[in-house]
Amino acid sequence: MSYFDAASAAPLHPVARQALLASLDEGWADPSRLYREGRRARMLLDAAREATAEAVGCRPDELTFTSSGTRAVHTGIAGASAGRRRIGRHLIVSAVEHSSVLHSAEAFEAAGGAVTRAPVTRTGAVCVESYVDALRSDTALACLQSANHEVGTEQPVAAVAEACREAGTPLLVDAAQSLAWGAVEGPWSLLTGSAHKWGGPSGVGLLAVRKGVRFAPQGPVDERESGRAAGFENLPAIVAAAASLRAVRAEAAAEAARLRDLTARIRARVADVVPDVEVVGDPHRRLPGIVTFSCLYVDGEALLHELDRAGFSVSSGSSCTSSTLTPSHVLRAMGVLSEGNVRVSLPWGAAEEDVERFLAVLPEAVAGVRDKLGAPGSPATPTAADARGTGLVVDALGRRCPIPVIELAKVIGDVPVGGTVRVLSDDEAARLDIPAWCEMRGQEYLGEEPADRGAVYAVRRTS
Amino acid sequence: MSYFDAASAAPLHPVARQALLASLDEGWADPSRLYREGRRARMLLDAAREATAEAVGCRPDELTFTSSGTRAVHTGIAGASAGRRRIGRHLIVSAVEHSSVLHSAEAFEAAGGAVTRAPVTRTGAVCVESYVDALRSDTALACLQSANHEVGTEQPVAAVAEACREAGTPLLVDAAQSLAWGAVEGPWSLLTGSAHKWGGPSGVGLLAVRKGVRFAPQGPVDERESGRAAGFENLPAIVAAAASLRAVRAEAAAEAARLRDLTARIRARVADVVPDVEVVGDPHRRLPGIVTFSCLYVDGEALLHELDRAGFSVSSGSSCTSSTLTPSHVLRAMGVLSEGNVRVSLPWGAAEEDVERFLAVLPEAVAGVRDKLGAPGSPATPTAADARGTGLVVDALGRRCPIPVIELAKVIGDVPVGGTVRVLSDDEAARLDIPAWCEMRGQEYLGEEPADRGAVYAVRRTS
Incomplete structure (x- = not known):
């Protein structure tokens, strides 16, 4: 077996495993207790925080361990946007953020806030200028991932962070995919990460909040982790996460x-x-x-x-x-x-x-x-124009991706050059894939029109 | 060293350690993935859920793993009370719940809800009748721990659950302290627990929500764990938690x-x-x-x-x-x-x-x-009444517990039987400890009066 899905979860790094085993014995007690076992747990927690803060590029007292990267994002966006509620109720995210960011944005909207979803280019990166254009005087928080989790594209975080600083708007960077490789550059205000993406155990996320950033934790109060992560610290896993981050950074x-x-x-x-x-x-x-x-x-x-x-x-x-x-x-x-x-x-x-x-x-x-x-075996080749002229319609209603595109590809040879074919489809993917097919095949995409069910996608044969 | 603080955190049970090690190798992948490693993780997660549900006494699809017992309580109270928002905005908790319940109640109040804190007797148990009296037509949720975490007193959960069912009000039982010993009896609606209290690892809590209980998860949506616990499942720890619960139950x-x-x-x-x-x-x-x-x-x-x-x-x-x-x-x-x-x-x-x-x-x-x-060496013995009569005042301002009580004990011998001594104190503990001292010493506590700073506690010497 070859496991090629490290962006979802990475197998435990040997150093993490070692650290986990050691701290199962040494770090199971409550670090807020004053007795021996508690003090030992506290020392382990402090050391883990220090090492992780160094790798992240922040002060230890700016760093909170959460129960997952998703939880760090939820907590970070809720706390930072609430901390600036008086400034305004506008949030910026890129259109290609992780679902935890987008779900937070939806919750923000449901609570009456406004969200701008900054578009990306065909490579998946935001354009600095257009992202920065979205900043408003009532922007409570801007969010941008360090790199995309699906296509790997790095975002221009340093430039966006610089612009946000100039505008006085905090930037939250979801660094889940990049923390293994290095610290995030630029003057970010909040940063999130997830240990199981860098070979640490699951159950550990991190949230860094720079001093001076207004932050109002939401939900019931809890004394642990500066009030930013409720519940007993997941200590052995935190120790393992810190150790493995250090180890992967060295390599x-x-x-x-x-x-x-x-x-x-x-x-x-x-x-x-x-x-x-x-x-x-x-x-x-x-x-x-x-x-x-x-x-x-x-x-x-x-x-x-x-x-x-x-x-x-x-x-x-x-x-x-x-x-x-x-x-x-x-x-x-x-x-x-x-x-x-x-x-x-x-x-x-x-x-x-x-x-x-x-x-x-x-x-x-x-x-x-x-x-x-039943996909076409090879790129469609032009055939003589047939009598069906420009009226060809492919009915792909009820057929799921990639069938609508396959049906289109099958008939394109029957369409005279200059002629048009229409695909009727109620599959969401067709909206994306028919234009993409046209671009790959050098055909002209004419656009879509609503239909009683789904939509009609029109394509002109150009070659 | 003897560790006598198992109610805070228990050392890892050997079975939990074994299960954790095994599932670090087998269960690190994303259980929502369709490939081999994901399917293996899913099987482990399903098996852990089944075993834990059996121990809890619920159906597997009623059980959610959270990142801690505290998180389970926060999620459970927020979701169950929101699910019954139309019924009303009244919450009942006992006065001796864990801080996670009381903090949730405070958040509920801050959002405009009303909270009844049911009193307890001197043994720490709620009285069934008075708890049930607190039920109102607009009660969204009632909460009662299975047993108290500080004094160990068991609560009459089965009787309260029965009364809640009759009233049509869901009861949430915080079973953190008792799950190791057995399932909670009675028709409860929601139940929470914490693995590191039963010898499982930290980082795992559980929330059971009976079918039919209205539940509206709060915060950003997340697909995992029925939308009730955001973020990647802490799988190796969950497996270990399930295995150790089974093991402790057997013993x-x-x-x-x-x-x-x-x-x-x-x-x-x-x-x-x-x-x-x-x-x-x-x-x-x-x-x-x-x-x-x-x-x-x-x-x-x-x-x-x-x-x-x-x-x-x-x-x-x-x-x-x-x-x-x-x-x-x-x-x-x-x-x-x-x-x-x-x-x-x-x-x-x-x-x-x-x-x-x-x-x-x-x-x-x-x-x-x-x-x-400088505490009195032995119980104060009556001495001859002296000239100071009934006007004796002990000034303990700025002195912390147990000094006010020590000062009181030192002078009581100087007070004539039938005479009164007043203690001036701004320490919160004095309010509790001076009456308690009177009861233990057989003296009469007369009550407190506000003072410029702190309060004056009056005691009459009776023997």
């Missing part, structure tokens, strides 16, 4: 270079070995271990099953919404193909031969899914 | 009998070996491992230090507010002596000889603290 430069080579190899070769593939995300400003691509005429879940059978664990679509039927909000915001989406996120130490083996099995896995779906 | 009956004998021994003998001690809590309806007593003329924190030096880890006052200067809300609600308070909570497997050693060192530890504070 980060070398491992980043190695993984970057491996993902570059996939980026470069996947389009050679598999026809009709779109590699997405920024080719340069990106995390070392993540590469994402989408395959025309492929059902992502079916491809995952094929790859699982071949011994590879990868994810597809949105990393946190795999149970839903709508395409990933990240791919949608980028405007790229969503069907047959695969995210490969290499874990620490991923072997070169496993990557080669992945590239070797991928073509067959994709072909197998396409066969089952 | 519960025998261990309960053994610990009950040991705490009964302390209850019976502490007053023999230490003068001026009040053992608190119900002598019969109580948890097996907890015994709590208060020592006149003793500073609780100083006594903790003495006992720690003698090799015993115990807690004092309120188990969750040890950093504050006010006496425990539990002892206050019971109306018992709070000074020199010691809670002994024996861990699983506590050795008889350690308990004997504790009883052997306790007298000297108490005497040492009393000596340093």
Whole structure:
């Protein structure tokens, strides 16, 4: 088995395991107690906080351990926005944030706040100028991830943080995907992270709040962790998280270079070995271990099953919404193909031969899914214009991704150059995938019109 | 070292340790993923949920794992009260609940709700009739602990649950202290627990919500754990928690009998070996491992230090507010002596000889603290009435517990029988401890009057 889904969860780092075992014996007691076991637990907690703060680039008293990265985000956004309630009730997030940020934004809206969702370019990055344009005098908080969890694109956090500082608006950086590789640069105000993304145990997140940032914790008060994380400290896991962050940082430069080579190899070769593939995300400003691509005429879940059978664990679509039927909000915001989406996120130490083996099995896995779906075997070639003229309509109602696109591809050869075909579909993915198909195939996308059920997508054959 | 503070946190049960180690290897992946590692994690999570639900006495789909017992209480109270917002905005809690319940009640009040805090008797138990009297047509939720965390008194949960069911009001039971010993009886609606109280790891709480109970999760939505616990599941710890609950339950009956004998021994003998001690809590309806007593003329924190030096880890006052200067809300609600308070909570497997050693060192530890504070060496004996008549005033302003009571004890001998002495004190504990002293000493407490600073407590010498 090759596990290529480190962006979801990384296996426990050996150092984390060691630290966890040691602190199960030494750190189970209540660190707020004055007796021996309590003092020992307190020392472990203090040392873990100090080491983690150093890695994050903040003061120990600015750092709180939470029960998960998601909880850190929820707490951070709720507390920082409430702390500036008098300034205003406006929140900025990028359109490609992790679901924990977007769900916090929805809760903020439900409570009467206004949210701006900053768009991203086709590579998945926000544009600094347009993000900064969204800052208003009543902006309570701005949020921007350090790097995207689905496509690996790094965000221009330092520049955005600088602009936020000038505007006097705190910036919360969700650094869950990047903390293993280094500290977040720029004058951020709040930062969140998740230990199981860097090889630490699950059950540990972190929330840094810079001194001077107004912060009003929400919900019932609790004395622990500066009132920012309710409940008994998950101490052995916190110690393990701190130890593994230190360990991965020590190896980060070398491992980043190695993984970057491996993902570059996939980026470069996947389009050679598999026809009709779109590699997405920024080719340069990106995390070392993540590469994402989408395959025309492929059902992502079916491809995952094929790859699982071949011994590879990868994810597809949105990393946190795999149970839903709508395409990933990240791919949608980028405007790229969503069907047959695969995210490969290499874990620490991923072997070169496993990557080669992945590239070797991928073509067959994709072909197998396409066969089952009856996808067109090769790019459609122009045929003589037929008598059906410009009135061709493909009825794909009730058919799920990637069928509407497959049906479109099957008939395009029957459309005369200059002629138009309309696809009737009620599948959400079609809205994204039909334009993406046109771009990949060099056909002209004319737009969509509402229909009684779903929408009609019009395509003009140009070649 | 003898660790006698199991009610704060219990050392990891060997079974929990074993299960944790195994699931670190098998259960680190995301259980919502479809690949091999994810499916394995899902199986572990499902099995843990099933085993825990059986121990709790609910259906697996009624059980959610949270990041701590505190978080379970916060989530449970917020969700259940919001789910019945249309019924009304009234909440009932007992006056001796854990701080997580009381803090939730404060948040509920701050949001415009009304809270009834049901009183307890001198043993620490609510009276069923008076608790039930508090039920109103607009009561959204009632909360009652299964047993008290400071004095070990069991609450009449089954009877209260029955009455709540008849009234159509959901009852939330905080079962943190009792789950190791058995399931909670009666038709409760919601139940919370904390794994590190039963020998599981920290970082795991549980929240059971019976089918049919209206529940509206608060805060940002999250797909995991039925939307009731945000963030990645703390899976290895959950597996360990489930395994250890099963393990302790298998040994519960025998261990309960053994610990009950040991705490009964302390209850019976502490007053023999230490003068001026009040053992608190119900002598019969109580948890097996907890015994709590208060020592006149003793500073609780100083006594903790003495006992720690003698090799015993115990807690004092309120188990969750040890950093504050006010006496425990539990002892206050019971109306018992709070000074020199010691809670002994024996861990699983506590050795008889350690308990004997504790009883052997306790007298000297108490005497040492009393000596340093200049406490009266023996019960005051009546002396001849002197000329000062009834006008004696002890000025204890600025002096902290137990000094006001010590000063009172020092002068009582100078007061003629039938005469009155007044103690002027601004220490919160005096309000509790001066009446308690009167009861222990057979003197008459006349009541308190406000003063420019603090209050004046009047005592009539009767013997």
